[in-house]
Amino acid sequence: FSRSLLAIEDFNAWLGELPHRTKICVPGNHEFFLESDPVRRSLLSNATVLIHETLEVNGLKIWGSPTTPLYGGAFGMASTNDRKRLYAEIPEDTDVLITHGPAFGILDAAPGSAFHSGCRELFDAVLRIQPRLHVVGHVHGGYGIFQTDTTTLVNAALLGVHGDIDKTPVVVRMSRA
Secondary structure (H helix, E strand, C coil): CCCCHHHHHHHHHHHHHCCCCCCEECCCCCCHHHHHCHHHHHHCCCCEECCCEEEEECCEEEEEECCECCCCCCCECCCHHHHHHHHHCCCCCCCEEEECCCECCCCCCCCCCCCCCCEHHHHHHHHHHCCCEEEECCCHHHCEEEECCCCEEEECCCECCCCCECCCCCCCCCCCC
C-alpha cells in the first residue's frame, strides 16, 4: 500500500483481477491511511481488510491484525501490556492467524542475523491458540515456512532486504475446518 490514492486504487484494481473469491488484506506499518481513518477500508473494495477482527471463510476462522511492536510505524504498539491485552482477544478457535509482524524467534530475522524482531506477546498467543496456519510479513529477510506439530508458520514477505520483489508468493492449501 501507500499513502498515494492512485497506488491504493491500483492495488484494489489488481485485487479485483485475481481469480480468488475471497481476498484478505492485513495492513502493515506503512498503512497510515488506514490507521488514521478506518473508514478508508472501503477503498479496498475487492478485499476484506482485517484489523483486530475475525472473518469466517468456508468454515475457517481467520483473525487478522496489523499490530507490530514497532514504534512510529502505522499500527505500532510499543506497550507490552497493550499487546498482551490485544492478543488475549484472539478467539481460541482461530484456524488461521494473519499478522503483519511475526512472533518472536520464528521467521523474524534476516539470513545470517542473530537479531530477532518478532513480538514475544504474539509468540505467547500463538502457543496458546495453536492455529493451523499463521501468516506474517514485515520482516523481509524472514521469508519462508516453519512447521511445528500443530501450526504451519509462513513469512510471505515478497520484498528482499533491499526493497525489491525477489521472492515468489507462498501457496498454502488447507482443508475446511
